[in-house]
Amino acid sequence: MSFLKEPFFHFALLGAIVFAWFSFANPEPFQGPSPGQGHNEITIDQPLIGAMKAQFRAKLNRNPTALELNGVIDNHVKTEIMVREAKSLGLDDGDSIIRNRLVQKMTFLATSAAQAVVPDDETLKAYLNNNAEQFVSAARISFDQFGLGETIESVDVVSVAASLKNGEQPDVSFLRFLPEAIKDANARQIDATFGKGFFEQLADLPIGTWSGPVRSGFGYHLVRVSELVPPSLPPLSSIRDKVLFGWQQSLAEDLSEAQDASLQEGYVISRPTPEELEAWVTK
Template sequence: MTGPRAGLRRLLSEPLTHFVILGAILFACGQIYAARTNVFRIEITPAHVAQLSHKYALQFGGPPDPRTLDRLVRDDVHDEILFRQGMALKLDQDDEIVRRRIVQKEQFLLQNLSAPAEPTDAQLTAYYAAHRDLYAAPPRVTFSHIYFAVGPGGDAAAEARAKAVLAKLSTGTTRGPELGDAFPDLYDFSAFEPEQVERLFGHTQLSQAVYSAPVGRWSGPFRSAYGWHLIHVDARAAGGQAPLSEIADRVRSDYLQAASDRANAQAFDKIARRFTVVRQDVGTRP
């Protein structure tokens, strides 16, 4: 068979023709890819404009008018140009603020991959039993004190003054800050936990004595980080285990947070497996 069709078939059967066609296809794909990935090419799609409009409506309670929308687009293009120029100049490299912001955004994305399912009653009970120490109520104490500052006479003189006042205190007196020196904080404390007492007075004689001294009468003197004190313990409640029925909402919140933390850790591990960490001090670790 001769003629144009036969010539065309012979041309198409030539390896060189295949090479030219393949090259043309690759060139076209390269041009399309370059156009779409060109840092200097900014495409404003209808979807992006709709997103700008939606964000405006969320902030101001209604959609923007055409003039405002046009300004939003122009402002967005302005920021995008600066962003891309900065990326082209590699201004994002070695910038701790940029690095921290990207880390925060990635952590936010990981946290929103999947919300943990609501726990069943059995799961809550099991979680509560496995973490009983988290729900132990600490002891609490309500007390007053009289303060004696350490003056020129030193510790011994301040302690002696405190003992002298203690000897004169009547049984019915439950507070008497005026009998001592001015204290820079409170004189009366209600339902304080050990951590609160130590935060104020330090890990001292006083912070321990308020949980062991007799209730209903004055005792001391006890040393603190400030000086010497007489204390009157009005009431003291021993610590104990809070029943699940009273703290079910707190246990549920802790359970969901723990489940979310596990899911986030698993998501991070999946990402981390793609990386190789090289530490020159200890070698290479996968």
């Protein structure tokens, strides 16, 4: 992806933008005292009130009343006290739920950065062509079928086929619970009705003539295929949202990998050698 020729640069740039947006759109209670505050001091200042009003307005589409805002402040104070006391007791150490939540927030930065990028049509066309297998429309078929029964030993298949080709209704008819005509259905739909592998057999039949017998999960059939539409790659204009979603998902994965690599550069990581690991496993 040409956009990611310098993934670390793009991650840093987009991550900074999204982090600023995230901090503005999702203000949360302080996780500890502000500079100059002691452990037992909680200050409800104007910026925090503004953040509370913004959250309230985002949820209910209106500003809070003074009484409602006072209730929000009460809840904030209770939450802040509980968080500080829990952290002072070390309750956050080794908590997998808290750790996973923090990882989710970090991952959110890369995902949001990707969603904020709107590529041009040329970029999306290139992604569509390079990942055609994700977007190819399934083959579809239309056909008529005549049920011969669970077995064909007692049926004059040639005579039945001749009658059908002449536009006549054969004297015998079985498997009446199955639809006689199917219009514009894909393999999943066909196999769900007639049994696995039925569509694959129909795809090899000639168009416009009665053929068979063809085996289904219920027995044997004579089939006349009227139309077979092969798999095709739709134009970008008809699946643009789907292609955009796929492109952004791919970008998010690339940014996440860049994020991991960039962050790991700031750490000294000591880990066992392959030999040590093998020895520990066998102990």
